[in-house]
Amino acid sequence: MDFSKEEVSKINEKFEELKQKAVKSRKKESIDLINQAFDFAYKAHYPVRRKSGEPYIFHPIAVAEIVASEIMLGTTSIITALLHDVVEDTDYTKADIKQFFGEKVAIMVEGLTKMSGVFDHRSSLQAENFRKILLSMADDVRVILIKLADRLHNMRTLESMPDNKQLKIAGETLFLYAPLAHRLGLYRMKTELEDISFRYRHPEDYERISQKLRDSDEKRTNFINKFSLPIAARMTDAGYDFDISGRPKSVYSIWQKMQKKGVTFEQIYDLFAIRLIFTPKEDSGDEKEQCYKVYSLITDIYRPRPDRLRDWVNTPKANGYEALHSTVMGPNGRWVEVQIRTRRMNEIAERGFAAHWKYKGHHDQESELDRWLEKIQETLESPDADALEFLDDVKLNLYTSEIMVFTPKGDLKNLPQGATALDFAYEIHTEVGNQALYAEINHKSMPLTTKLKSGDQVRIITSSKAQPKNEWLNMVATAKAKNGIRTYFNKIRNNKIEAGKEIYLELLQKQNIKISERLFMRLRDRLNIRKKDDLFYGLGNGSISPSDIRKVLRFRGAPRWMRFWSLKSDPKAEMEDKVIEFDKKKTLNISDEDVQRHFHIADCCNPIPGDTVIGYQDDEGIVHIHKSTCPQAVKLSSSFGDRIVKVKWTSHKAMAFLANIRLEGIDQPGIVHDVTGVISKELRANIRTIHFETHQNTFNGWIELYVYDRKDLRRLIQNLKSLKGINRVFREHESTR
Numbered sequence: 001m002d003f004s005k006e007e008v009s010k011i012n013e014k015f016e017e018l019k020q021k022a023v024k025s026r027k028k029e030s031i032d033l034i035n036q037a038f039d040f041a042y043k044a045h046y047p048v049r050r051k052s053g054e055p056y057i058f059h060p061i062a063v064a065e066i067v068a069s070e071i072m073l074g075t076t077s078i079i080t081a082l083l084h085d086v087v088e089d090t091d092y093t094k095a096d097i098k099q100f101f102g103e104k105v106a107i108m109v110e111g112l113t114k115m116s117g118v119f120d121h122r123s124s125l126q127a128e129n130f131r132k133i134l135l136s137m138a139d140d141v142r143v144i145l146i147k148l149a150d151r152l153h154n155m156r157t158l159e160s161m162p163d164n165k166q167l168k169i170a171g172e173t174l175f176l177y178a179p180l181a182h183r184l185g186l187y188r189m190k191t192e193l194e195d196i197s198f199r200y201r202h203p204e205d206y207e208r209i210s211q212k213l214r215d216s217d218e219k220r221t222n223f224i225n226k227f228s229l230p231i232a233a234r235m236t237d238a239g240y241d242f243d244i245s246g247r248p249k250s251v252y253s254i255w256q257k258m259q260k261k262g263v264t265f266e267q268i269y270d271l272f273a274i275r276l277i278f279t280p281k282e283d284s285g286d287e288k289e290q291c292y293k294v295y296s297l298i299t300d301i302y303r304p305r306p307d308r309l310r311d312w313v314n315t316p317k318a319n320g321y322e323a324l325h326s327t328v329m330g331p332n333g334r335w336v337e338v339q340i341r342t343r344r345m346n347e348i349a350e351r352g353f354a355a356h357w358k359y360k361g362h363h364d365q366e367s368e369l370d371r372w373l374e375k376i377q378e379t380l381e382s383p384d385a386d387a388l389e390f391l392d393d394v395k396l397n398l399y400t401s402e403i404m405v406f407t408p409k410g411d412l413k414n415l416p417q418g419a420t421a422l423d424f425a426y427e428i429h430t431e432v433g434n435q436a437l438y439a440e441i442n443h444k445s446m447p448l449t450t451k452l453k454s455g456d457q458v459r460i461i462t463s464s465k466a467q468p469k470n471e472w473l474n475m476v477a478t479a480k481a482k483n484g485i486r487t488y489f490n491k492i493r494n495n496k497i498e499a500g501k502e503i504y505l506e507l508l509q510k511q512n513i514k515i516s517e518r519l520f521m522r523l524r525d526r527l528n529i530r531k532k533d534d535l536f537y538g539l540g541n542g543s544i545s546p547s548d549i550r551k552v553l554r555f556r557g558a559p560r561w562m563r564f565w566s567l568k569s570d571p572k573a574e575m576e577d578k579v580i581e582f583d584k585k586k587t588l589n590i591s592d593e594d595v596q597r598h599f600h601i602a603d604c605c606n607p608i609p610g611d612t613v614i615g616y617q618d619d620e621g622i623v624h625i626h627k628s629t630c631p632q633a634v635k636l637s638s639s640f641g642d643r644i645v646k647v648k649w650t651s652h653k654a655m656a657f658l659a660n661i662r663l664e665g666i667d668q669p670g671i672v673h674d675v676t677g678v679i680s681k682e683l684r685a686n687i688r689t690i691h692f693e694t695h696q697n698t699f700n701g702w703i704e705l706y707v708y709d710r711k712d713l714r715r716l717i718q719n720l721k722s723l724k725g726i727n728r729v730f731r732e733h734e735s736t737r
Helices: 005-021 028-045 058-070 075-083 094-101 103-112 125-139 142-156 163-183 187-201 203-215 217-237 251-261 287-301 343-351 353-359 365-380 387-398 421-428 430-434 470-474 479-511 517-527 532-541 546-554 571-576 592-598 631-639 671-682 710-721
Strands: 241-248 272-279 324-329 335-342 402-406 412-416 436-441 444-446 458-462 588-591 599-601 613-617 623-627 644-650 657-666 686-695 698-707 726-731
Touching: 005 028, 005 058, 028 058, 028 075, 028 094, 058 075, 058 142, 075 094, 075 103, 075 142, 094 103, 103 142, 142 163, 142 187, 163 187, 163 631, 163 644, 187 203, 187 251, 187 343, 203 217, 203 251, 217 241, 217 272, 217 287, 272 287, 272 343, 287 324, 287 335, 335 343, 412 421, 421 430, 421 436, 421 458, 421 479, 430 436, 430 479, 470 479, 479 532, 479 546, 517 532, 517 546, 588 592, 613 631, 623 631, 623 644, 657 710, 671 686, 671 698, 671 710, 698 710, 710 726
Parallel strands: 272 335, 588 644, 599 623
Antiparallel strands: 241 272, 324 335, 402 412, 436 444, 436 458, 613 623, 613 644, 657 698, 657 726, 686 698
16 A cells, blocks of 8 residues: 555654764765665565554664664664665565675675574574574674664554564563663663563553552652752862762562562662762863762762672773762661762763764773673584573673682683682683582682682682583583583583484394384384484483384384373363464463363463463463463563463362462471461362471471462462561562562
8 A cells, every 4th residue: 555645744754853863974975875775765665564554664764763863873874774674574685785885784784684494393583583683793783783773663663563472572572682782781772671571561560660650759859859959069069060860760670679579669769769970070080080089979968888889980891881889878767879970981871882982992891892792602603502592591691790700810700690610610711611620719629619709719620530510501600601511411412312323223224114204203202202313312322222112113002192182081071182272363361271171381480370371382282371470481482472372361260270389487386387277277278298497496488289369379378477477478489479
C-alpha cells in the first residue's frame, strides 16, 4: 500500500529532525552522504510497513537519531544506521552498499545483518547472531553501538508485537543487551532497556512500583532540596560552576533490590542518588584532586559512612566510568548516596565509550576497551562451546564489578568479582591453569577455589602431573578459565569418541549390518542418548558395551511415543496424555489439571498456580512451565524466543503442587514442633521433606511441602512468621518474603 501524503510529510519531518540532532555531521559533504543514505534506504524499504502499520523507514531514521543524539556518533555510523536493515530485508547486497557508500559502511552493515541459514536444533539463532555482532565489534566497536540503538528503538515500539514476541524480545534484551550497554558505559540506555523489559515481563510489579514512585515524588523532592541547599551554598562560596540533582533509581533496580533483600518498597532507603557535576577550576589542581576537594566540602556538612566510599577516579571501571561515590548521613537520620563527577566524567558516564573518542589521550581508556575486547575475542574463538555456553560466557564478560589482583612481580590483573585463584591461573596462561596445584595468596598456601579480593598478590604453584578436574567448571567465574577447562576435556572426549567410533564400525561389520539413521534412532531410544557422539563416547569410555548394542539389535522395541508418555489402561486417558495444540501468538490459559496432564513443571523453579509463568516448548512438543523470574526462563527467552509462549495459570484447587520454603531464626525448644504444627494443622498442607540445622543458637530450616496455589503458600508463610523465634521465612527460588 502506498504511503499517504501525511505519512510522506511525517517521514521528511523525522529525517530533518535527525539531521538537526546530528551535531557531529554539520559539514556539507557529511549532510550530502546522509541524504544519499536516506534516499537509498527509503527506496529499498518502500512500501514495506512495520507491525504497527507505520512505514518501515521510520525505524532506520529513529535508530540513526539515537546513534546521532544519544550516543553521539558521527557520519559513518549515521549512514550505517539508516542502511542497517537493507541487506537483510531487501534485494540489495553488501556489494551494492560498498559501491555507493564504501567498504567501511558495507562491512558495518554486514556486521549488523542477522545470521541466516539452518542451525542445529539445540543451537540458538539469537546466540549465533550475537556471536557475529561481537566478531564485528572486535573490528569496529561502532557496530555494537548501532545494534544497541536498533534494539532500543525496537523496545520503545514493542507494544505492536504479539505477546509471545514481546516475551522473547524482552527476555533477550534483559539477558544480553542491557548488560552489554552497561559494559560499554551506556548507563542511560541500559536503564531504559531494563525498565522496558521489566514492564513487559512483570507488568503488575512494574506498575505498582511506578505508582509508588509517583506517589512519593513530592516528599522525595522536598528531601532532596533540603539535603542539597547547604551543599549548593558551599560550592558557590568555593567558586565552582556546578549542577546538583537528585535522580530516582530505576524501577527495575528498585525491584531487584526488593527481591534480593526481601524488603518492601517503603523499606528501601536509597530510592535516589544525589549527583553533583562540576567544572574543574583552572587554578585548583587536576580533576582527581578537585573531586576530593568537593568531597571534603560535602563531608564538612554531612558525616560520611567510611565503608561506603567508592573511588573510581583513581581507578576507573573497565568501561571507563570515573566518579567518587560516597554515602553520607543526611537530614532525619537518612543515608544518602552522593555521586561526584566532573563534566567530562559525566559525559563518559552518560554516553559510554563513544565519548572517550572525544577525550582521546586524556586517559588510557581505549586500552581498557581493548582489554575487554580481547576477553570477548577469547570467548568467540572457543571452538567447543555450544550456543548456550557461549551466551553464558559472554554474560560473564559483561559484568563490570571487578577486583584488582597482583602477580608475584607486581603486575596488575583485572578479574570479575567472585573470581578464584583458579581464574587467576588461567588468566596468566591456559597451561598454568591446566597444571595448577594450589595458590599462594599473600604468601599463604591456599586452595585453588579460594575467592580473591582486591589487592591480593597471587602465585600459582604448578606440576606437570596435575590436570584439570570436571568440577573446576563450577569453581571459576571467567570465560577464559571455562574455555580452558572445556577445551582440555573436549580433547579427551574427542579421543574417546574416535575410539568408540572404531568399536561401533567393527561391531556392525561383524554383525553384517549396514549403517543407517534408522538404526541409530533405535539405539538412541533404547540407550537414552541424544546424538551419535554420545554413543561413540559411551563405547570409548566403557559406559556402553558392545553387548548393549547387540541387545538393541535383537530387540524390536515399542513405538517411540510410548517412551515419552506413561500410558494408562483407560483408552480415554491415553487420548488426554498427548501434546496439545495451541497458538503461540496468544496467551495460553491453563488450569492445574491441564498442567498435570499436558505440561511439565520445571524443577529449577517449581512454579505453582498463581505464579507469573511462561511456557517453553521443547523438541518433542512438550511445554515446560517456568516462573517468569526463573534465570533459566530468562535464558530460554533470549536463546529460543520462538519457542516461548505466554501462559496464564489459574487454580481450581483440584491438585496440590510442590513448593520449597526456607526458615531462619533463633534455636529454641519446640521450634520444629511449632513449625510442623502450623503446616499440618492450620493449613492441612502435606510435608514431603523437612530438614533443620542449628549453629550457635540459630537455625536454618528447609521444607518441601504440597500446596494448592500461591495464595495458600503466602498465608502459610505469614503464619510461620508469627511464630516466636522465627526471623525470616521465604520461598525457595524467590527472595520475596
